[in-house]
Amino acid sequence: MKIDLEKLTRPNIWRLTPYSCARDEYKGKEARVFLDANENPFNGPFNRYPDPLQRDVKMRLSQIKGVKPEQIFLGNGSDEAIDLVYRVFCRPGIDNVVAIAPTYGMYKVCADINDVEYRPVALNEDFSLDAERLLAACDSNTKAVWLCTPNNPVGNCLQGEEIKKVIDGFPGIVVIDEAYGDFAKTIPFRNQLDKYPNILVLNTMSKAWGSAAIRLGMAFANEPIIELMNRVKYPYNVNLLTQRQALEVMADLGKVNDWLRMILCEREKMLPAFAELPICKKIYPTDANFFLAQVTDANGIYKYLIDCGIVVRNRNSVQLCEGCLRITIGSPQENNELLKALRQYK
Ligand SMILES: *Cc1c(COP(=O)(O)O)cnc(C)c1O
Secondary structure: OOOOHHHHOOHHHHHOOOOOOHHHHOOOOOOOOOOOOOOOOOOOOOOOOOOOOOHHHHHHHHHHHOOOHHHEEEEOOHHHHHHHHHHHHOOOOOOEEEEEEOOOOHHHHHHHHOOOEEEEEEOOOOOOOOHHHHHHOOOOOEEEEEEEOOOOOOOOOOOHHHHHHHHHHOOOEEEEEOOOHHHOOOOOHHHHOOOOOOEEEEEEOOOOOOOHHHOOEEEEOOHHHHHHHHHHOOOOOOOHHHHHHHHHHHOOHHHHHHHHHHHHHHHHHHHHHHHOOOOEEEEOOOOOOEEEEEEOOHHHHHHHHHHOOOOOEEOOOOOOOOOEEEEEOOOHHHHHHHHHHHHOOO
């Protein structure tokens, strides 16, 4: 749906004159002498402030992800992009957001931190999306809707048709978190920005790209939305080490694809093996690098595994996930250790 971005944005952000750092004012690369940022002339290259807009990283990402560099926001993990959605669009104490439930916990934590009402709308019993029910929870103060596909902690993709109904029916920002998109076969929404002016798509280097430690998250959206996020972010929000390491990972995508193939192959082996275990009651279908399993005694098995030195995620207390553990697909060795331990559970 077309959006009125001015009406959607917090007035103070719409009017904001952002901090202009030295490296913003001087954008060229030809200068030889840098005396503009009060840096120490020694200890190169770490003496210099990094590129505030991460141009080299975005250039390379643009080729890989098939979006324009101006349509990319980079943050200190996706978590920064999630927080910025609130800080840019939601007036504390007045506005609200609507989200599917269950889903990734950070959407609610950031809402609470920013004093923004969070309206969870339960997915269907099979964790599929009901667009109409989601839209019914929106009102004139709803600024964003949170969708996650494949969804965490379940692993299933939401149906494309229902997502489109939300995008077409909601006059605000529709966030589509595709952190696990690399593991699924669906068409990425980031490649449909021309068709959908109101979507904001999240990707991350933390999952398929094996780089959770460097904290690099991405948001893809049309340029006016990206421009607002760049205004509000900390000037040097992505440090030099992260930018360098990101370029290094992207220089060898063959390796990333090998990891992906191995993880998907392990998933194919793991699901039926887990389903055979006496403790397993049900496994939910997954398109991600993890699966949700309903087990005979989630709390007991969780504690038993800890004693075996194995950590999984206990989702027993999450609505619609009662009795469930969320299990990441690990290396063949790790997966076998888990299966072996669970075969011995009494
Ligand atoms: C892991 C995960 C992320 C990644 O967050 P980062 O801050 O980029 O590490 C984002 N969204 C979901 C749903 C996730 O599960």
